[in-house]
Amino acid sequence: MTRRSLISITDLDRAEIARILRVGNRFAEVMQRDIKKVPTLRGRTVINMFFEPSTRTSTSFELAGKRLSADVVNVKGSGSSVEKGETLKDTVLTLAAYAPDVLVIRHPAVGACQIAARHTDAAVINAGDGKHEHPTQTLLDLYTIEREVGPLDGLHIAFVGDIAHSRVARSGIRGFQAMGAHVSVVAPPTLIPRDAQEALGVDVSTDVADVADADVVYVLRMQLERMGPGGFVPSLREYAATYGIDHARLRPGQRVMHAGPINRGVEISGALADDPATLIERQAANGMIVRMAVLYHLLAEPAAAVEPAEPIGALAE
Amino acid sequence: MPARLVQRPGPAASLVLRGARVLDPVAGIDETRDLVVRDGRVGGEADGLEAIDAQGLVAVPGFVDPHVHLRTPGREDLEDIATGTAAAAAGGFVAIVAMPNTAPVVDTASVLESLLERGEHEAAVRVGFLAAITAGQKGAELTEQVELARAGAAGFSDDGHPVADAGVMRRALQYQRITGLPLVLHEEDPSLSGRGVMHEGAVASRLGLGGIPSISESVAVARDAALAEYEGGRIHICHVSAAETAEEVRRAKARGVRITAEVTPHHLTLTDAAVESLDPSRHKMNPPLREESDRAALIAALADGTIDCIATDHAPHAFDEKEVPFEEAPFGVTGLETAFAACHTHLVRPGLMSLELLVRRMGADAAAALDLPAPTLAEGAVADVALLDLDGTTIVGEDGFRSRSRNSAFLGEELTGRVRLTIAGGQIAWRS
Secondary structure, three states: OOOOOEOOHHHOOHHHHHHHHHHHHHHHHHOOOOOOOOOOOOOOEEEEEEOOOOOHHHHHHHHHHHHOOOEEEEEEOOOOHHHHOOOHHHHHHHHHOOOOOEEEEEEOOOOHHHHHHHOOOOEEEEEEEOOOEOHHHHHHHHHHHHHHOOOOOOOEEEEEOOOOOOHHHHHHHHHHHHOOOEEEEEOOHHHOOOOHHHHHOOEEEOOHHHHHHOOEEEEOOOOHHHHOOOOOOOOHHHHHHHHOEOHHHOOOOOEEEEOOOOOEOOOEOHHHHOOOOOOHHHHHHHHHHHHHHHHHHHHHOOOOOOOOOOOHHHOOO | OOOOOEOOOOOOOOEEEEEEEEEEOOOOEEEEEEEEEEOOEEOOOOOOOEEEEOOOOEEEEOEEEEEEOOOOOOOOOOOOHHHHHHHHHHOOEEEEEEOOOOOOOOOOHHHHHHHHHHHHHHOOOEEEEOEOOEHHHOOOOEOOHHHHHHHOOOOEOOOOOOOOOHHHHHHHHHHHHHHOOOEEEOOOOHHHHOOOOEEOOHHHHHHOOOEEOHHHHHHHHHHHHHHHHHHOOEEEEOOOOOHHHHHHHHHHHHOOOEEEEEEOHHHHHOOHHHHHHOOHHHHOOOOOOOOHHHHHHHHHHHHHOOOOEEOOOEOOOOOOOOOOOHHHOOOOOEOOOOHHHHHHHHHHOOOOOOHHHHHHHHOHHHHHHOOOOOOOOOOOOEOOEEEEEEEEEEEOOOOOOOOOOOOEOOOOOEEEEEEEEEEEOOEEEEEO
């Protein structure tokens, strides 16, 4: 049986997203307990394939699998046969031979998960493919906003910064819109993708003052590693002065998000990054909970089921 | 100096196509009758010849492709002269011209002569070879173009590695006065294309793929048209993909620049929306598939003669080189076997272009773009005939390919319009 995958945030409809967020709430309760482990995915195998550096996503996926009692194996780009020139297809075929239930894939190339899904029956979860998508980031962002700010419907979220290279923005825009939020982008003209308004259905501004309209200011990391030669901005100093978010550029009540890792003093001031009023730490903490909910959604939940009844410890038992 | 086109020797065709619609728009022929081919030439007595029932079929002058990649020498695992010309014959082509971006590059007379010699033994249809403009296609020093011309080069091109240095291009245009051979130009400004892998537009913005902007092509054409005008040179623009480029060519022609241009079947029939597939085997090529407004502009430019002809840019690649993420895959799709069917299905049948015009643009006009002799059905001419079944359908790839590669943009698609028979250089080259 080919399992259902999560490659794009658009693979989920509004009801499914809402269900995953509700399951997340249940798992959040579990995390309050003394023993933070449930038997939900006992006997299942999750292989994490990370072909790009990652701290948050890889750690939270590993912990999510383990807290659901799955067998979790981690494969890194460095130290694996990928370094010997093995293609993605061949790596996937090899790992598929071990009959995993889930492949979690982080890869520098757009569409890597589609290729993987063609060569395995396992569920494929996109943990970030190049500049394309990062759907579990969007789910944890939605979860964080819903808990900390309120319902998405009618909320205004502004992405600020390097839209062009951001998979966080590309999934986030569509996921937030699907849940009824209004999304705008604010960035230097060199970091706004061509025809962004038409392509992404967002308001586009090059004036940082326009973040004032937003309920949530979502600061994007300057992805220096994806920019290559040619300089999208004259200097990080000028970028920080023109588009960097600090307390002075915010009005009271605005909430700040960042998917991390942050470049202190570039897209966000150090003082703001350390301000507990931002949602940045909540995002990191919620990552594991939401990834537990995603694994549950793809593996444990029967197709037509509603969210689990309490007690959560009895899930799938 | 004339280009050399070579073909392997074989028995001269003698047959009669009974009751065909005989259509040669250039010669002014359009009538339903028998078409006789005797001893490899058009015309003569039908008595005693093998008769083929061609009722309901259309006999046209065979097609000419000024832009193919035969991967020989160096990557014969992808294509060689025998398989590439067999693919051409299956697509109704009677003459093709191959690009020099091989390994080694065709930049010396000895490499060119070895290819011409192989062509004399292996080619099912006539084949000619372009030589490089610069040594190793590195864009720095001109090749020995007089010697290459004497050896039979069909023209000069650094296809895929556009000459970035305007001064070098100017020297090539000056030197062209000796050889008289066309300079065939893949037009792209690498500083604008950057690391792009598809058309820069809304689809690329959604997919997060790096964009190749239309202006990367059009500014290069503007530069080279200005250089050609200044030097009185003659240039042929490869695979026009963008509306802006068609406009540059139109402006250059209007002021008298000696410029011709080609467009591929895939740019005439597909748009960047197809790239949502993220399948590089079908949809990654350079120049990239662009927007519907570009496609419409290309069709209009081909119709009004701004763009002179159709060329396939047949670019074979190994299936597993293409089974990688989109950004990592090589550019290029095959095209010889599907060119007519794709254009017939997507241009002629919906009424965007007449069959007569398509036949001209794939035949006489394609030959003229590289100063090659035009196939014709006129009495006494060497027989270059494609027999077309306009109602016949195929699912692309279902019967395999004559090409050694299968990276077709139309793989799996049902196309209407089949080539039943190809007579090339007076020999039967394809029959189905």
